[in-house]
Amino acid sequence: MSARADVLIIGAGPAGLNAALAAAPSGARIVLLDDNPWPGGQIWRDGPQASVPTQAQRLREHVGALNNVQHHPQTRVIAATGPRQLLVEDAERGWVIDYDTLILCTGARELLLPFPGWTLPGVTGAGGLQALIKGGLPVRDQRVVIAGSGPLLLASAATARHNGAQVVGVAEQATRGAVAGFAAQLPRWPNKLLQAFGLFDRHYRTDSHVVEALGTERLEGVRLRQHGKLIELACERLACGFGLIPNSQLGQALGCTLHGQALAVDAWQATSEPGLFAAGECTGFGGSELALVEGTIAGLAAVGDRQGAARHWPQRARWQGFAKALNHAFALAPQLKQLARPDTLVCRCEDVPYSKLAGQRDWREAKLSSRCGMGACQGRVCGAAAQHLFGWQPSAPRPPFSPARIETLLCLDDTPPA
Structure with a gap:
């Protein structure tokens, strides 16, 4: 057809x-x-x-x-x-x-960077949590921490708050000076200034980033580095997004x-x-x-x-x-490349830890030696993380670009040769 x-x-x-x-x-x-x-x-x-x-x-x-x-x-x-x-x-x-x-x-x-505990149930991307809530996920009375970088953090916090969640922390990795400098330019785009006022959250903190998600069977809390000091917050949900x-x-x-x-x-x-x-x-x-x-x-x-x-x-x-x-204000700080420990999974699909990747020369070598990027997501999550952590350029994807039914692939037989 x-x-x-x-x-x-x-x-x-x-x-x-x-x-x-x-x-x-x-x-x-x-x-x-x-x-x-x-x-x-x-x-x-x-x-x-x-x-x-x-x-x-x-x-x-x-x-x-x-x-x-x-x-x-x-x-x-x-x-x-x-x-x-x-x-x-x-x-x-x-x-x-x-x-x-x-x-x-x-x-x-979203760019998802690996850190200890990031695979625990209850940990999602910041935009991922927003999408889940819009799709019907109940979060009423749940304690939520949002961490990462960029305006998506405040948008995700607002969605959670409007649906009854208790937002107990919003950790922005950018410095106070960078965020203040960006805010000072917002009058150039008045609707963005109004939007920023509408999204403000009293728990918003700059110079803050996630260190570890805490828990055994599922998320129980989060450890953050805030202005150089370690703090812990109890929560049922942690949403981390390090930009797009x-x-x-x-x-x-x-x-x-x-x-x-x-x-x-x-x-x-x-x-x-x-x-x-x-x-x-x-x-x-x-x-x-x-x-x-x-x-x-x-x-x-x-x-x-x-x-x-x-x-x-x-x-x-x-x-x-x-x-x-x-993009200038919310550029990622170099210390975010040190979040993962040797046993922290980078590729969740194929259970590949950071230690298996750290010695590789490029993305192709990493895939051949560890199967990183060869699971269900086809490198969409770990490939971007590896590019940020190691500077590897993922290769161009090969078809099929998404999982497909056999019946769909049979359509290729009906396609005249190019």
Whole structure:
């Protein structure tokens, strides 16, 4: 089974939705794929306990009303089966999509760094806890500690607090001076200043980071280093997020050049591969406002409206300034590379401790000697951690990019040779 799109968009977060909205007036046949049940991405994640912003609701409604946009939720890319051709799968079937132009809006994921006890039940990512709560996880009256770096910590704390949790600590690894310097620049972006006031938590502490999660069968508490001193807090949940890293694997597999960990793009949001654009956090973290305007530019450029796309450059530059200030203020401190002990697991899927990796030369050698990155997550967690800890560059992923049914892989037999 096969389908065709003039413009194929992977990811229905802010960037993907705006890309579809911008490209739609051209009359192009647009297909929008996303692996979540509802559009909105992680930042506007829907669920039983989610409160979706009005802006997100309106954008979803506008895109949903477009006759030339076909949205496929809970759909994953399995493989590239030929030039401008992808094999995809949803809950019921697999099929091949041919496209003329591709826009990658694959977002970002949390950076999870290993530390003693991080695999205990009750320990999650900061964004992971937020997603679980929105999906219905009960946290009422549970004591919660949030640790790591960046504004996501306060957003996660607010979600937990609004759902009845007792937030007993928010540990930000950045220094007081760095955070104060960032806060002093927020009047340049008034809505971000208001947002910061709304998210403030009285338990927020700078110069603080997690040292160890405490417990035997499950989490019982957390040890933090706060302003140079060790403190312990009893808690039922610990959420740690050390910033975001771009989901650039699909673009990398399709041959796109990277800039650091992100997909490299030009002024039109075009990648190094002809006919392939990228927008949003897969090109670097900068918040929903930057993702929205990048999506608009990519959508317009993808259908040939360069004049329209260029009109949005000043707005993009404004939010790129915010992204630069944000990423500078919350850059990770060197001591976070020393959190793991020799017996601390780095790869949870294959039970690989830090000591098995410390002597390896690169990611490939580590995989061959320890099976690190060869488990269910395919290196999405440990690969990013190893890159931060050792400076290794993970290799481009090979298909299948996600677990797939045999029936889906059989679609490859129906694909004509390239």
